[in-house]
Amino acid sequence: MTNGAEAILQTLIDNDVRVCFANPGTSEMHLVAALDSFPQMRAVLCLFEGVATGAADGYGRMAGSPAATLLHLGPGLANGMANLHNARRAGTALLNIVGDHAASHQDLDSPLQSDIRSAAGVVSTWVGRPAGVADLGPAVIEGLQAGGVATLIVPADVSWSDGAEPGGRVPRAQTPSESGPAGASERVREVLRSGEPVAFLLDGSVLTEAGLAAADRIAQVSGARVFCPTWPARWRRGAGVPRATPISYRAETVREQLDGIRHLVLVEARPPVTSFAYPGQEGRLVAPGVDVHELEGGVAALSALADELAPEVIARLAESRPAELPTGTLNADNWAYVVSALLPDEAILVDEAITSGLTVLPDAFAGAPAHDVLGLTGLAIGQGLPLAAGAAIACPDRPVVCLEADGSAMYTLSALWTHAREQLNITTVILNNRSYAILRAEMGRVGATAIGPSAASMMDLVGPDLDFVSLSQGMGVPATRATTAEELAAQFKTATSTPGPHLIEAVLTSDR
């Protein structure tokens, strides 16, 4: 006899979902028990739900297929919410399995009772809650078919009841290129032929070599500029890859970047806006008078357009331009050149560097060996260390380098324990500026200019100073501290050439 928990696992395995990032409780115990019957499922224990959800996002971005999470009722889901928000913004497919109380227990108002469906709705493209085993298999299939963040709420009695059946296989989904229009939109073609200044904003699956090459070919014949978001979900960059320029985080710089354009063509991208409202400032970054067009059909449509407008043109590839190794005391301007100069081939670069990366990363890594960058899509910090875990599990043969600001690191620091337990090839570089530096800058920008001692204490991460070397070692990740570029270089070389996880605390000279 198959119980509900077993039917869920069998359905996941039948659909090639092979990793489950888990932090279970009593209501999920049948799912945990069932794991021993399904060795094809790799269950990865995360010590906080925000680690599980961020890891599932990182896995999905790199594997291109979903992972599952296992979360404990409403509070467990809520703990995972910020990174589910980032996953939703990234467009990552994943399936949350959230336990619930059995039907007989629902009306008792026991301590963990909550409105799971409402909580799930905040971040999910699909929410299902099978009432009995008969609905279970089809519900798992629906969740996997939904794409995006899907949440399956499983009452404990559905998990433990016998008579369940696996749901079979998800019917093959149409890929975006199949579902988009056959050719590029007539209007975009006209715009590109008009000779008027155009910019492309690319995102999603277009930030691959194929998509970037198509955009570059069109750029060569039309003069179009090619941009991507500040923090894309996944962006192919470096030597041998056609270039795109990230839209700046700062509105005034974006206005310069887009200055003079007459048309903005979005390909799988949202129109650019400022991340926050600032008194007296426009949130839209596209100037009035600029026409915004959407090119549907992603890479296929863009490539078709390139073949038509630039048939003989070959995409320009970024040259290999190894950064020069800086020397002296580490600061926000030089550390990135150390990492770039020593970046291993085919690295996965997780970017939660915040202010320490904002202005330097695009330049520092433009000529580095080709790599994939995973960005902070939803601006909910605490993404980097979990994302790195998921990416490393999705791509065990690729080195993962996690660029992690000190404040953001602390949200989900327990991910380091998972890095160690799973012996993942992740080198984490903590950018320790001992502050929430970005908030200091934002204070002025929102018009709150007077920073007294109480306000300053909300942004200075001192008293006590965080000791990331001890914190890391306490979770089983070998760690060192670097205060100079030379130390960072030596430690980074060792870390990336030794299997398993490592952490380097890069102490950056204060910007205060």
Ligand SMILES: Cc1ncc(C[n+]2csc(CCOP(=O)(O)OP(=O)(O)O)c2C)c(N)n1
């Ligand atoms: C979940 C969440 N909580 C709070 C914030 C607000 N916030 C944005 S950046 C930041 C501090 C970042 O500090 P750190 O990671 O050290 O980067 P730095 O600014 O120093 O470069 C905070 C608290 C947020 N974006 N997301």
Ligand SMILES: [Mg+2]
């Ligand atoms: Mg900081």
